[in-house]
Amino acid sequence: MAQSHITFADLVALLEAIFVRFGTSRQTAAILADNCARCERDGAKSHGIFRMKGYADSLATGWVDGTAEPVLEDAAAGFLRADAQNGFAQPALALARDLLIEKTRTNGIALLAIRNSHHLSALWPDLEPFAEQGLIALSTVNSFACTVPHGGQSAVFGTNPIAFAAPTRSGEPIVFDMATSSMANGDVQIAASQGRQLPPGSGVDRNGNPTTDPNEILNGGALLPFGGHKGSSISMMIELLSAALTGGNYSFEFDWSGHPGAATPHTGQLIILINAALAGAAPFGVRTEALISEMMSAGVTRFPGQHRFARRKASDAQGIPLTTDELNWLEALAAD
């Protein structure tokens, strides 16, 4: 496939044009285009331009409101709520960001509970900037019912990612972002298209029986949580934090059947920030590096987020690699 490179700024501009073309406000377009371009730049392909079809279809069908104006509620000294008004979660976070940081620095810990929101991206783009400012950040989001609780036979939980970011003294932060299902839905689709079987423990068929056949999972079956009953408990916690606490929908509560093409789960997101400057002894970043160093001594060669930072450097130097087909597809979407 013919390969070309695009600068970060040019990719953002192109994606912005697509979002506006599909009816978002200019402000929401700018926020989501930046978010999506950062994923593509960092080699996080599953949340890069691959997601533009889902964004476009969801907007086109009227399922999500691209012009929504989020509303902030200052509930307590350390507790901010945001009603995303059936829009995307990222504009709500952008609106809350400065106040959330101020609350965290003053109180030592603070949270932002976003409800009535749609999140179709990774969580690390939300958290990484906080860690770069010396804050510890934790976030959860629920999605749509596609994962069977341990001991159950049908889907209740979403893929329910959890992300965590911690500052280091001098280098990039430590950032992980992982689904609490055995794998992402996109990976099941890829395996099906390649005729590959999945590892045991990946999912169940329509009758709730274990299967390694990706087609069985996709056709009325469901994923399993990662790590058996332990991963299932964490996924349950993510439902409680992202929905019960925020005031958003559980993964099983919304009905998008009347909006064919809808791809953005209508749920909630929780973000907790901690002021690492209040750590009990040595500076937090120094201590983070001590743990990394010990893990390297134990033979660990790859750390969460590391691959993305390496890809980012390459993209910043040489541009973001896109195939000609990808570029043509994006340009067609923008002109659609």
Next chain:
Amino acid sequence: MAQSHITFADLVALLEAIFVRFGTSRQTAAILADNCARCERDGAKSHGIFRMKGYADSLATGWVDGTAEPVLEDAAAGFLRADAQNGFAQPALALARDLLIEKTRTNGIALLAIRNSHHLSALWPDLEPFAEQGLIALSTVNSFACTVPHGGQSAVFGTNPIAFAAPTRSGEPIVFDMATSSMANGDVQIAASQGRQLPPGSGVDRNGNPTTDPNEILNGGALLPFGGHKGSSISMMIELLSAALTGGNYSFEFDWSGHPGAATPHTGQLIILINAALAGAAPFGVRTEALISEMMSAGVTRFPGQHRFARRKASDAQGIPLTTDELNWLEALAAD
């Protein structure tokens, strides 16, 4: 084996006598005896009277200070620190409890960062009382290096439990408490004594190679995290929160080789509380019950904590079952 029953109050009194006999203050004895008796009452045998040998040996060897007076540091409106002064974590939590709850109700979220502390019990006894007061509670504690990070060859992390408690409207709270290692050390010892092999993914031998032989794990080998790289990331997060943030030791940092018999890891504990009354829509407890109800509809029959609550009811009605050997052993320890 001959079986007898003991009342909760009698068991607490007996355990208190043992703690005092091994040199703790009366106050610390009361706190730890209550904690340990609650575990035994709820059928959580691995953290019940089974732990008394570890407590006694650690105290006898001078590794932990049973007379330590914890010191509170009010770092910010939502950020409490406690220096346990090389004593147990639970007296530090007891000292901080009222202020921590007040901060949580006022600020919406607050944390307690305990350092220089020893924790040999389960985490759920620390959290359950908060959930019964309408608070959401999360806690992590690190332990001693016995778990290999994903991709590594030697132990860095502890068994590193994480616990979570959430209130319901009318029933018992939802409480889970799980090691982030594949299994607890005690379960490996039991398998070794029974000549049983462990499931794949449980641990590695002294050369860092996967093994299902519990003896290989115990003799220079180590555990693996649960759930592969995902569980490993969570265990890493627990090290950062329990040590880097609190100011305590990492699991790999303390050296107890000069104290034969020492069994209480000298690390840190983090507790985060959230005021569920500030939830964004319907009352949090109502929403928790809606999730439980949906999980039951999906076929889930067992919920975290449920087994303990059932055992507690039986113990409250009939007394706590102990074998005659167990009772004799405790009485001998108290008179030692």
